[in-house]
Amino acid sequence: MTVGLGAYLTLAAVLFAIGFFGVVTRRNTIGILLGIELMLNAVNINLVAFARYNADVVGMVFTTFTIPITVAEVALGLAIVILIFRTKRTAIADHLDILRG
Amino acid sequence: MTDPAFAALIALLLPACAFVILALAGPFRRLGRPAAYLSIVFSAAALVAAIAAFRLAGGGGYSVWLWSWIPAEAGPLATIGVLADGDSALMLVLVALVSFLVQVYSLGYLSDEGMPSLGRYYTYQSLFAFSMMGLVLAPNFVQLYICWELVGLCSYLLIGYWYTRPEAARAAVKAFWITKAGDVGMLIGIVLLWRLTGTFDFLQLLQLADAGAIPLAGLGVITFCIYLGAAGKSAQFPFHVWLPDAMEGPTPVSALIHAATMVTAGVYLLTRTVWLFRLTPDVMEIVAWNGAFTALLAAVLACVQTDIKRVLAYSTVSQLGYMMAAIGAGFASAGFLHLLTHGIFKALLFLGAGAVIHAVGTNDIFAMGGLWRRMPQTAIVFVIGTLSLAGVPLFAGFFSKEEILGAVLVGGFPVPFAMLLLGAFLTAFYMFRVVFVTFAGAPAAPPAGHRSDGSHVHDAPPFMALPLWILAVMCVGIGILFAAWHPAAEFEMLGWVTPAAIAVSLGGIALAYLVYERRAISADALAKAFAPIRAAALRRFWIDDAFAFVYRRLMLSLSWLVGWVDRYLVDGLVNLFSAWTLSAGGGLRRIQSGRAQDYVYGIALGVLLLMVWIRWPR
Numbered sequence: 001m002t003v004g005l006g007a008y009l010t011l012a013a014v015l016f017a018i019g020f021f022g023v024v025t026r027r028n029t030i031g032i033l034l035g036i037e038l039m040l041n042a043v044n045i046n047l048v049a050f051a052r053y054n055a056d057v058v059g060m061v062f063t064t065f066t067i068p069i070t071v072a073e074v075a076l077g078l079a080i081v082i083l084i085f086r087t088k089r090t091a092i093a094d095h096l097d098i099l100r101g
Numbered sequence: 102m103t104d105p106a107f108a109a110l111i112a113l114l115l116p117a118c119a120f121v122i123l124a125l126a127g128p129f130r131r132l133g134r135p136a137a138y139l140s141i142v143f144s145a146a147a148l149v150a151a152i153a154a155f156r157l158a159g160g161g162g163y164s165v166w167l168w169s170w171i172p173a174e175a176g177p178l179a180t181i182g183v184l185a186d187g188d189s190a191l192m193l194v195l196v197a198l199v200s201f202l203v204q205v206y207s208l209g210y211l212s213d214e215g216m217p218s219l220g221r222y223y224t225y226q227s228l229f230a231f232s233m234m235g236l237v238l239a240p241n242f243v244q245l246y247i248c249w250e251l252v253g254l255c256s257y258l259l260i261g262y263w264y265t266r267p268e269a270a271r272a273a274v275k276a277f278w279i280t281k282a283g284d285v286g287m288l289i290g291i292v293l294l295w296r297l298t299g300t301f302d303f304l305q306l307l308q309l310a311d312a313g314a315i316p317l318a319g320l321g322v323i324t325f326c327i328y329l330g331a332a333g334k335s336a337q338f339p340f341h342v343w344l345p346d347a348m349e350g351p352t353p354v355s356a357l358i359h360a361a362t363m364v365t366a367g368v369y370l371l372t373r374t375v376w377l378f379r380l381t382p383d384v385m386e387i388v389a390w391n392g393a394f395t396a397l398l399a400a401v402l403a404c405v406q407t408d409i410k411r412v413l414a415y416s417t418v419s420q421l422g423y424m425m426a427a428i429g430a431g432f433a434s435a436g437f438l439h440l441l442t443h444g445i446f447k448a449l450l451f452l453g454a455g456a457v458i459h460a461v462g463t464n465d466i467f468a469m470g471g472l473w474r475r476m477p478q479t480a481i482v483f484v485i486g487t488l489s490l491a492g493v494p495l496f497a498g499f500f501s502k503e504e505i506l507g508a509v510l511v512g513g514f515p516v517p518f519a520m521l522l523l524g525a526f527l528t529a530f531y532m533f534r535v536v537f538v539t540f541a542g543a544p545a546a547p548p549a550g551h552r553s554d555g556s557h558v559h560d561a562p563p564f565m566a567l568p569l570w571i572l573a574v575m576c577v578g579i580g581i582l583f584a585a586w587h588p589a590a591e592f593e594m595l596g597w598v599t600p601a602a603i604a605v606s607l608g609g610i611a612l613a614y615l616v617y618e619r620r621a622i623s624a625d626a627l628a629k630a631f632a633p634i635r636a637a638a639l640r641r642f643w644i645d646d647a648f649a650f651v652y653r654r655l656m657l658s659l660s661w662l663v664g665w666v667d668r669y670l671v672d673g674l675v676n677l678f679s680a681w682t683l684s685a686g687g688g689l690r691r692i693q694s695g696r697a698q699d700y701v702y703g704i705a706l707g708v709l710l711l712m713v714w715i716r717w718p719r
Contacts, residue, residue: 023698023701024698024702032697032698093697093698094696094698096696097694097695098695099693099695100695100696101690101691101693
């Protein structure tokens with residue numbers, strides 16, 4: 001049995017929506033980073049699904065680039081969060097508003 | 102070097118060089134005396150060059166050197182240069198002579214000054230000599246106007262020479278603004294004339310006027326506007342109010358600028374352009390009437406002054422009125438002749454008055470008295486100057502004044518003639534009032550606290566005495582010269598004018614003698630007889646008050662109104678807009694919460710709107 005393109009896209013959309021929901025609702029910065037990770041992976045699923053569907057390898061090549069970039073981004077993000085926590089003694093996003101106009 | 106224009110140019114450039122050196126070499130200027138010697142040497146050389154120019158131009162021809170200044174398609178729009186003819190060379194000699202003598206005299210008069218300010222004085226003097234010569238030699242209206250303003254500037258600077266005294270600073274500003282009011286009219290007149298004829302050049306204008314090619318429509322306005330400038334500079338009614346106040350400057354400055362040269366610039370201008378004014382007889386009539394009125398008004402005002410310099414100042418206004426009246430009557434040469442003789446004897450009188458003030462330390466004639474014995478030389482030269490001014494035969498002023506009287510009568514102005522005759526009587530009276538009160542009689546008791554027990558009062562030092570004697574000898578010399586060799590008048594002199602002129606001046610002298618020397622007529626009784634006029638004259642006929650009213654009430658309330666409009670309407674509008682911008686910014690800053698998640702909401706909303714917009718069915 002084969003699963004159609006629509007199912008992959010639906011999965012990716014659901015995953016993206018969950019990630020987005022996490023990003024906008026989580027108070028903890030670590031949770032926000034996790035949400036971003038989910039959204040990026042939803043994009044990766046889309047890329048791979050279209051690559052298989054169109055029999056075009058470019059999408060997969062692209063994905064092999066985005067995965068390490070995602071990892072690097074998370075590493076960077078976590079480092080920033082740790083630094084923020086050290087100076088401000090908090091990791092709650094609502095408290096980090098020094099750019100308020 | 103047979104060209105008068107060349108010699109005139111040298112005479113013009115010498116004081117300019119002195120000015121540039123003194124203005125740029127600050128340390129040298131601040132040395133004082135050396136700067137003064139430099140300026141005097143340059144002005145002496147200028148005098149020699151001016152005399153050379155006069156000798157070369159004496160034949161009646163003229164010579165003009167022009168350089169183009171403002172280029173335009175059809176020939177230069179404006180030129181600068183020198184125009185040396187008989188009149189301008191003669192005037193040049195007068196300017197150079199009085200300027201030189203005054204600079205020598207100032208060495209003695211200002212000997213108490215600090216050295217830096219003495220250097221400043223001579224810098225201004227050099228600038229004035231240059232500007233005045235440039236005015237005299239101007240071949241067109243543009244250069245004339247520039248120099249006209251420059252001499253006004255020098256007048257301002259020199260009246261305000263003792264600028265720490267509030268009266269001097271105020272008088273300087275008053276002189277500047279009132280002459281400037283006339284100058285605005287003159288500038289308008291010059292521009293209108295250019296629009297009418299297309300040229301500023303005197304010679305071209307003269308050719309046009311001779312050929313009858315100047316349109317007469319609107320010319321009256323132009324000549325009147327130019328006359329306004331001349332009236333402002335030459336202190337004609339109602340602009341005469343600045344000249345008496347200008348006496349706040351040092352006395353040599355009054356002699357040079359406010360008696361002999363600058364104030365006569367208006368008369369000189371009208372003499373130069375009389376062919377233009379002849380085309381507009383109405384304006385000529387105004388010039389004549391206003392001149393005669395000014396002469397009489399100032400003569401009356403001079404009779405009640407007690408400040409020796411103010412008497413001389415009103416006398417200058419009065420004599421300028423005589424010159425203007427002669428020009429208005431159509432005989433400019435009579436006015437010009439009086440300009441020259443007046444320049445000599447009035448400079449003498451001012452310098453003599455300066456010697457008296459220098460010795461006594463006050464300007465008040467009733468605080469002097471009996472100076473005849475203590476400063477005989479000054480008394481002699483002052484009496485010579487007074488006799489000249491009063492128009493006594495064999496002295497410089499006699500012939501020129503008599504010629505003016507004849508000119509005004511022949512020109513068809515019997516009423517102004519009567520006014521001038523009365524003015525001549527008053528002239529003799531008020532001048533001999535000064536002479537009798539100052540030099541004759543008993544020494545006045547010095548006012549309390551004044552530095553005067555009379556013992557230190559003595560004749561002027563050589564630097565001051567020399568110019569006085571030179572001018573005095575010239576007064577007598579010119580008088581005798583005119584008596585021996587009458588310059589040909591342009592008109593037929595009526596036979597009874599000369600005896601009448603002599604009679605009124607002798608009458609004035611006799612009245613002054615009876616009142617102030619013999620005391621046969623009480624001065625108080627005389628004052629009582631003319632009480633209303635005296636009261637009005639003491640208030641200066643309310644003309645100064647009228648100017649003060651115009652300035653204080655009208656000008657200041659206008660500027661208050663303008664200030665209000667600017668502050669509350671113009672600035673208010675700007676402030677309103679800026680307040681709106683500020684409050685809009687204040688409202689908008691609320692959307693910048695600084696929280697990352699709010700921005701994510703914003704981005705999501707934006708993307709959503711974009712997608713809706715793209716997919717919207719059209």
